[in-house]
Amino acid sequence: MDKDNCFNDISDKTWDNFVFAHPKGNIFQTMALCRVYEETKNYSPIPVAVIDSQSQKIQGVLIGVIIREISGFLGDFSARSIIHGGPLVVSDSKKDITTELIQKYDSLVCRSALYTEIRNMFDIKEQLNPIDYYTHKDHLNFLINLKQPEEKLWSQIHKSRRKNINRAEKYNVIVEEMTNPEKIPIFYKLLLETYSNVKIPLADISLFKSAFQHLVPMGYAKFFLARQGDNYIGARAVLNYKDRIYDWYAGAAVNSLSFYPNECLVWHILKWGIKNNYSIFDFGGAGEPDKPYGPREFKRRFGGELVNYGRNVHNYSINKIRVAKFGFKIYQKLSL
Numbered sequence: 001m002d003k004d005n006c007f008n009d010i011s012d013k014t015w016d017n018f019v020f021a022h023p024k025g026n027i028f029q030t031m032a033l034c035r036v037y038e039e040t041k042n043y044s045p046i047p048v049a050v051i052d053s054q055s056q057k058i059q060g061v062l063i064g065v066i067i068r069e070i071s072g073f074l075g076d077f078s079a080r081s082i083i084h085g086g087p088l089v090v091s092d093s094k095k096d097i098t099t100e101l102i103q104k105y106d107s108l109v110c111r112s113a114l115y116t117e118i119r120n121m122f123d124i125k126e127q128l129n130p131i132d133y134y135t136h137k138d139h140l141n142f143l144i145n146l147k148q149p150e151e152k153l154w155s156q157i158h159k160s161r162r163k164n165i166n167r168a169e170k171y172n173v174i175v176e177e178m179t180n181p182e183k184i185p186i187f188y189k190l191l192l193e194t195y196s197n198v199k200i201p202l203a204d205i206s207l208f209k210s211a212f213q214h215l216v217p218m219g220y221a222k223f224f225l226a227r228q229g230d231n232y233i234g235a236r237a238v239l240n241y242k243d244r245i246y247d248w249y250a251g252a253a254v255n256s257l258s259f260y261p262n263e264c265l266v267w268h269i270l271k272w273g274i275k276n277n278y279s280i281f282d283f284g285g286a287g288e289p290d291k292p293y294g295p296r297e298f299k300r301r302f303g304g305e306l307v308n309y310g311r312n313v314h315n316y317s318i319n320k321i322r323v324a325k326f327g328f329k330i331y332q333k334l335s336l
Helices: 012-021 031-038 072-077 095-109 150-156 159-170 181-197 205-218 254-259 261-275 294-300 318-334
Strands: 043-052 058-068 079-084 115-119 135-137 141-145 173-177 221-228 231-241 244-252 280-282 305-307 311-315
Touching: 012 031, 012 058, 031 043, 031 058, 031 205, 043 095, 058 095, 095 115, 150 261, 159 261, 173 261, 181 205, 181 221, 181 231, 181 244, 181 254, 205 221, 205 231, 221 261, 231 254, 231 261, 244 254, 244 261, 254 261, 261 280
Parallel strands: 079 115, 244 280
Antiparallel strands: 043 058, 058 079, 115 311, 135 311, 141 280, 141 305, 173 221, 221 231, 231 244
16 A cells, blocks of 8 residues: 655545544544644644555544743743644554654654653553654543433542532532633633642643634533632633543632632533533543642542553653753743
């Protein structure tokens, strides 16, 4: 079979049809999200495909994105390449196609990013075995089963978490779905407060403006706000695709954490997922098993299944990564 790795002749519809039909197809490998990345400041999406030159059928696709989360002089030392949920190949046995996709992608990003990290959403160790220059790392996640009655899911949530959800209700915390793009600055401010508090760079507001404009009308994204009276105290965005809900971004007002906006937002989304026939809520990662990670305990207490699909990493320049780590420490010290 003759193959070609040019993707310019593949329409968005053809690409997304391939992803949708794939058993491991996910929102992060769609051109719909790729177009959002194109409109995001400091994001550079890289789509790669392998097609059969005779039949012109897609044999595999891969979308990654180069992210520069720090502006200014540190920008060049914050560039990292992330692949979520890919590559997607017609058959797991077609390891040559997997290899071709990864090698082509590497050739496109190696001079622009410090490293590439493949964030696995399924167990694809066997599929990635030939890519031996990528190092596998353990990385946890929680998956919550939504194909069960609400009452049963409630019983699986840790007692302390249930108490906090009930307390939020007593404090008159209300969750509302965002339908007006004018509230994006409010949403973003809550995210920024959380990310600044833990000194982690946050994506530019253009990511959320573009996602709201393009993905929300398609049913691929939802934005939620938690409100107490006239004050917005919590925010959460999820991505929706096929039968899965992907936890995407979250934030809360630090001085309002005692009203439990994070807990009530997650519970609201879980209930919404059950009512709308979703199967899985993907918590979006729970850190490395041998390293402390605060959000892991928060997620664990919602009673999901703990999985370890891991991540695969390839460093393009060890020396630049050392400089990047030093630069990131400076950024953290300078952050408010």
